Amino acid sequence: MDSVLVAVVVCIGAALLFGYTNGFHDSANAIATSISTRALRPRVALGMAAIGNFIGAHLGGKVAATVASGLVELPGGLDGILIVIAGLLGAITWNFITWYFGLPTSSSHSLFGGMVGATIAGGAVVLWSGIVDKIVLPTLISPLVGFVLGFLVMIAVYWLFRRGRPDKLNRGFRHAQTVSAAAMSLGHGMQDAAKVMGIIVLALTVGGYYTEGAPIPEWVYLASAAVMAAGTYAGGWRIIKTMGRRIIDLGPPQGFAAETVASAVLYANTFMLGAPISTTHTITSAIMGVGSTGGKRAVRWGVARSIVIAWIITFPIAALVGALFYLPIQFLG
Template sequence: MELALVIGVIVVALVFDYTNGFHDAANAIATSVSTRALTPRAALFMAAAMNFLGAHLGTEVAQTVGSGIIDPPDGTHGLVIVGSGLVGAITWNIITWYFGLPSSSSHALIGGLVGAALAASAVVHWDGVVAKVVIPMILSPVVGFSLGAAIMIAIYWIFRRSQPGKIGRGFRHAQTVSAAAMALGHGLQDAQKTMGVIFLALVVGGYVDAGDPIPQWVIFAAAAAISLGTYAGGWRIMRTLGRRIIALDSPQGFAAETAAASVLYGAAMGFGAPISTTHTITSAIMGVGATKRLSAVRWGVAGNIVMAWVLTIPAAALVAGVCYLGMHLVLE
């Protein structure tokens, strides 16, 4: 029974990873596609490949998710908690994807795990939630907005005497690099979250010890799932990020992607913090747009996105809690 549950949780985790890929594909490539720096199909292929590579760059975020958020009991009960958390995250991902809202798959996962743990009266590491989730959740959009604005101002100043047409062509080439960096950061951040959940299921099931390194097959499976999901595309959200917040040109797209990628690498490598790629790129786009003029940003759309951000953790937690209660009655 426990082996079947472990396998089931791993499968559900990989499904979440796949939905994360198609939900967040737009994060890395929407600006490049909207400025015509890359064709949609080429951008998706590049993002999928860079996601796969990024997933192999570290395990700091995976360790945070696997051991720093909740502490479920061993055995069937703990596996039900982890599985319910994943179902809550997947449900919120699908809802926000359907409506084209770039909400955070990362925070949906954290909310799902916490909601299932609370419903089960399991241990929640609130200090870890605050330090590794809540504080980065607040700071990363602020840093993304500020850094995006700063890079855009620097570009305006450095190229103030250059011909706009020549600059546009140059930055379309530069965007290929910045989009690849963003996709690499997405793999570094988001694939690791699924690795952490799979590792948590293996610990709860008794197949590995909490202090063991993450198995290579877990890293490969998570990397492959998010890459396949990314290649499947995220057209609804791509339209929101690429055009509905602000109509971007190539220098603006380059500035937003460079700022967001920098924040992703810093959070993962420096702090092991599972921050949201969605929050980061969206806030960077807003920061870049605000340097042109505040009215250039469609703040109504931005407000709808922020509302989705606020609702993500409690909504995913609620779905996961209800799911746990149902699975608990059936399986235990």
């Protein structure tokens, strides 16, 4: 078998493995709040999230295109494929490390960091303007938007239902969370499954098996969606506990507000900009914004600070790990 074809197959396998780790690492994004408020039973919530991810993947074509062609320029053939493999291994490694410690870091930034580090180590071209426009700026803006909107939506909920009975309101918002969690699951698929698709398309392009601008093959949608759904159903319980219980004490109204805000931000970015933003940053910042309406002590800022630090270091550390993986892998070329 041709060495380039073998490398492409291995690269696709690594991309699908990353998609699986992304699924169980980021399953908390969609359903941690619903589980914490007991709006949904854990396995029901995970099953719904898996279905949402599978469907959402088919709506993320613009995000996949950005990942495939807007961030790096790689040499054709085996050398380029090896860079992609090294980047994926860097991302997978950092995903496992942060999952072990229960940190809700961004799998997306693990992926982009790993790819940039491997690309630099391989002497290829990083499209820094694309990194700034599509990664850095959305990274800075989307958490701020999520925080502010979370605060405002929660204030609106308090005002609209200020005369309601708490027990009755909680029951109603638990039902509403079924809808908001489903919307969040769909948004997660649009974003994170689409990133896996983008990497597979990049590998096919570098290997000479795909022409840029052509329709993405259906099997790429199905494979990316399937591994993301399977990983989501496996569930990353360590991170689910962090997001659902350790940042704030979530009630059904707070969970509904956070999920609604986060899914709205994801949809806007996906359809309007095609920007591959972090679902983790978006939902976590929305939770913090919702919680801050309860006063200074309502948010456990020590936990929040640890999460933000993990956000900041994810890209450079994943880049370093991706570069380190490239050092031995390059000799396979």
